Amino acid sequence: MVMAASAGSSNQPSPPYRPYRHLKTLTAHHRAVSCVKFSNDGTLLASSSLDETIIIWCSKTFALVSRLFGHSEGISDLAWSSDSHYICSASDDRTLRIWDARAGDCVKTLRGHSGFVFCVNFNPQSNLIVSGSFDETVRVWDVKTGRSVHVISAHSMPVTSVHFNRDGSLIVSGSHDGSCKIWDAATGACLKTLIDDKVPAVSFAKFSPNGKFILVATLDDTLKLWNYQTGKFLKIYTGHVNRVYCITSTFSVTNGKYIVSGSEDNCVYLWDLQGKTMVQKLEGHKDTVISVTCHPTENKIASAGLDGDRAVRIWVQDK
Numbered sequence: 001m002v003m004a005a006s007a008g009s010s011n012q013p014s015p016p017y018r019p020y021r022h023l024k025t026l027t028a029h030h031r032a033v034s035c036v037k038f039s040n041d042g043t044l045l046a047s048s049s050l051d052e053t054i055i056i057w058c059s060k061t062f063a064l065v066s067r068l069f070g071h072s073e074g075i076s077d078l079a080w081s082s083d084s085h086y087i088c089s090a091s092d093d094r095t096l097r098i099w100d101a102r103a104g105d106c107v108k109t110l111r112g113h114s115g116f117v118f119c120v121n122f123n124p125q126s127n128l129i130v131s132g133s134f135d136e137t138v139r140v141w142d143v144k145t146g147r148s149v150h151v152i153s154a155h156s157m158p159v160t161s162v163h164f165n166r167d168g169s170l171i172v173s174g175s176h177d178g179s180c181k182i183w184d185a186a187t188g189a190c191l192k193t194l195i196d197d198k199v200p201a202v203s204f205a206k207f208s209p210n211g212k213f214i215l216v217a218t219l220d221d222t223l224k225l226w227n228y229q230t231g232k233f234l235k236i237y238t239g240h241v242n243r244v245y246c247i248t249s250t251f252s253v254t255n256g257k258y259i260v261s262g263s264e265d266n267c268v269y270l271w272d273l274q275g276k277t278m279v280q281k282l283e284g285h286k287d288t289v290i291s292v293t294c295h296p297t298e299n300k301i302a303s304a305g306l307d308g309d310r311a312v313r314i315w316v317q318d319k
Contacts, residue, residue, distance in 0.1 A: 015255065015256045017256070017272070017279045017280070018255065018299070018317045018318065019280055019317070020270070020280060020282055020299075020301060020315040020316060020317050021315065021316060021317075021318065022282070022284050022313060022314075022315055023300075023314045023315060023316045024062050024313070024314040025284075025311050025312070025313050025314075026047070026055075026057060026062055026311060026312040026313075026314070027310065027311050027312075028055055028064055028067075029047065029049035029051050029053070029055065029310050029311075029312075030049075030051050030310065031049050031050035031051035031074065031307060031310060032049060032050045032074075032287075032290070032305070032306040032307040032309075032310060033047050033048070033049050033290070033291070033304035033305055033306070033309075033310060033311065033312055034048050034049055034050060034074065034075060034076050034077065034290060034291065034304065035047065035048045035075070035076065035077050035078045035248070035290075035291045035304060036078075036291050036292070036293045036302040036303065036304045036312055037078050037079065037080055037291075037293045038059060038080075038293050038294070038295045038296060038300075038302065039059070039080045039084035039101070040080055040081075040082055040083070040084050040296060041083075041084040041296070042059060042295055042296045042297050042298065043058070043059055043060075043084065044056055044057065044058065044059055044065065044084065044101060045057040045058075045059045045062070045293070045302055045312075046078050046080065046087055046101070047078075047302075047304060047312050048075035048076070048077070048078045048089055049074070049075060049310075050074035050075070050307070051074070052069070052071045052072065052073060052074060052075065052091075053067050053068060053069055053071075053075075054067070054068040054075060054078065054087065054089055054099070055067050055068075056068070056087075056101055056102075056104075057312075059295065059300070062314060065102070066101075066102070066104040067104070068087075068089075068099050068104055068106070070097055070099075070106045070109075071089065071091040071093050071095070071097060072091075072093045073091055073092035073093040073116075074091065074092045075089050075090065075091045075092075076090050076091065076092065076116070076117070076118045076119065077089070077090040077117075077118065077119045077120050078090075078120070079120045079121045079122050079129070080101075080122065081122050081126040081143075082122065082124055082125070082126045083126065084101070085100065085101065085102070086098055086099060086100060086101060086107070086122075086126070086143075087099045087101045088120050088122065088129055089120070090117035090118060090119060090120040090131055091116075091117055092116040092117075094111070094113050094114065094115065094116065094117060094133075095109050095110060095111050095113075095117065096109070096110040096113075096117055096120055096129065096131055096141070097109050097110070098110070098129075098143065098146075108143075108146045109146070110129070110131070110141050110146050110148075112139060112148050112151070113131065113133040113135050113137070113139065114133075114135040115133045115134030115135035115136075115158070116133060116134040116158075117131050117132075117133050118132055118133060118134060118158060118159060118160060118246070119131065119132040119159065119160060119161045119162050120132075120162070121162055121163050121164055122143075122164070123164040123168035123185065124164065124166060124167065124168045125168055126143065127142070127143050127144065128140055128141065128142065128143060128149065128164075128168070128185065129141040129143055130162040130163075130164060130171050130185075131162060132154070132158075132159025132160065132161065132162040132173055132175075133158070133159055134158040134159075136153065136154065136155050136156060136157060136158065136159065136175075137151055137152060137153055137154055137159070138150075138152040138154040138155075138159055138162055138171065138173050138183065139151050139152070140152075140171070140185065140188065149188075150187075150188035151188075152183060152188045152190075154173050154175070154181060154183070154190075155173065155175035155176075155177045155179060155181075156175075156177045157175050157176035157177035157201075158175065158176045159173055159174070159175050160174045160175055160176060160201070160202060160203050160204060160205075160246045161173065161174045161202075161203075161204045161205045161206065161246070161248075163205065163206040163207055164185065164207070165207040165211040166207065166209065166210065166211035167211065168185055169184070169185055169186070170182055170183065170184065170185060170191070170207075170211075171183040171184075171185050172194075172205045172206065172207060172214055172228075173205065174202035174203065174204060174205035174216065174217075175201070175202055176201040176202075176203075177198070177201070177202075178195070178196065178197045178198040178199055178200060178201055178202060179193060179194075179195055179196045179197070179202060180193070180194040180195040180202045180205050180214070180216055180226075181193050181194065182194060182228060192228065192231070194214065194216070194226055194228055194231060195216065195226075200218040200219045200220040200222075201218065201219045202216060202217070202218055203217045203218060203219050203242065203245070203246040203247060204216070204217035204246055204247065204248050204249060205217070206249075206250070208225075208251060209251055209253060212227065212228075212229075213225050213226060213227055213228070213234070214226045214228050215249055215250075215251070215259065216233075217242060217246075217247060217248075217249055217261070218242075219242060219243050219244070220242075220243070221238060221240060221241055221242050221243065222236060222237075222238055222242075223236070223237040223238070223240075223249055223259060223261060223271075224236050224237070225237075225259075225273075235273070235274075235276050236276065237259050237261075237269075237271045237276055237278075239269060239271075239278045239281075240261055240262075240263035240264075240265070240267070240269040241263050241264040241265045242261075242263060242264055243264065244264060244288075245264060245288055245290055245306075246290075247261060247262040247263065247264070247288070247289070247290055247291070248261075248262065248290070248291045248292060249261035249262070249292065250292055250293060250294055251273070251294070252270070252294045252299075252301070253294075254294065254295065254296075254297060254298060254299050255299050255317065256272075257272075257273040257274065258270050258271060258272060258273055258279065259271045259273055260292050260294060260301060261292060262288065262289030262290055262291060262292050262303060262304075263288070263289055264288045266283070266284075266285045266286060266287060266288060266289060266305070266309070267281045267282055267283050267285070267289060268281070268282035268285075268289055268292055268301065268303045268313075268315065269281055269282075270282075282301075282303070282313075282315055284313055285303065285305040285309045285311065285313060286305060286308050286309040286311075287305045287306040287307060287308030287309035287310075288305065288306045288309075289303050289304065289305055290304055290305070290306055291303065291304040292304075298316075299316060299317035300314065300315070300316050300317075301314070301315040301316075302314055302315075303315070
């Protein structure tokens with residue numbers, strides 16, 4: 001899971017691109033699917049929905065393993081613990097819940113946000129959880145006690161995404177206020193404001209697998225790869241449609257290095273990370289593709305559609 005030392009260097013040519021094809025459609029949610037995430041060990045896939053449930057699927061057969069009930073409003077985001085044992089969900093009921101994914105039990109409810117909880121992630125050690133909310137704060141939680149360690153007045157509008165870097169020392173947050181900020185996970189201090197543009201809104205941000213870069217989506221149909229130490233952006237990816245929703249994007253590293261994103265034209269887009277060229281557009285969803293996830297070891301993508309679709313689609317490369 002290590003990207004090239006410099007995102008600007010292309011001394012290693014990408015292998016010839018192998019197209020993805022549709023394998024399966026999973027239709028067990030009865031409202032918009034808001035998030036899909038493969039577990040870190042690759043054995044499970046989780047999906048969350050505005051129907052207030054989480055579904056755990058087997059990532060080999062795509063059989064339904066369990067359905068998790070407990071939230072009283074729709075769920076916006078999901079995160080897996082590093083050992084793939086626990087899952088944390090962020091809901092419009094203003095809580096986060098930690099679940100035993102296989103047993104299907106809720107083991108903790110995290111209360112403190114005063115608005116919809118919109119985004120969540122575990123740190124790599126999985127002893128901390130970070131969450132972002134419509135209450136404009138970023139909260140860091142102790143997993144064992146379920147208590148807030150830091151409450152950060154992070155932004156002046158809803159927080160759209162939060163993510164730890166690979167050693168858990170930094171948190172990146174994005175917001176509708178147009179800013180993207182880097183925080184010290186240990187102290188909650190703001191270390192850097194990467195973007196502070198007011199417009200367009202920052203709809204998503206995440207660290208690259210090697211922790212050196214940050215992928216940022218903005219509501220002007222644009223994805224940018226930033227070097228957060230220099231504060232300069234290195235790559236720009238366009239062609240998709242993203243003006244309204246907080247669509248997630250991610251890195252595909254199992255067979256060459258690609259950027260994958262959902263889109264408001266109901267497609268999944270893939271770009272060559274180094275070359276910035278769009279290499280494929282996956283068609284089939286009937287509404288905005290809000291979330292995408294790449295399997296950690298296999299060439300497999302899952303994508304999620306909003307209310308006009310309500311499906312999870314699985315895409316694979318032929319060997």
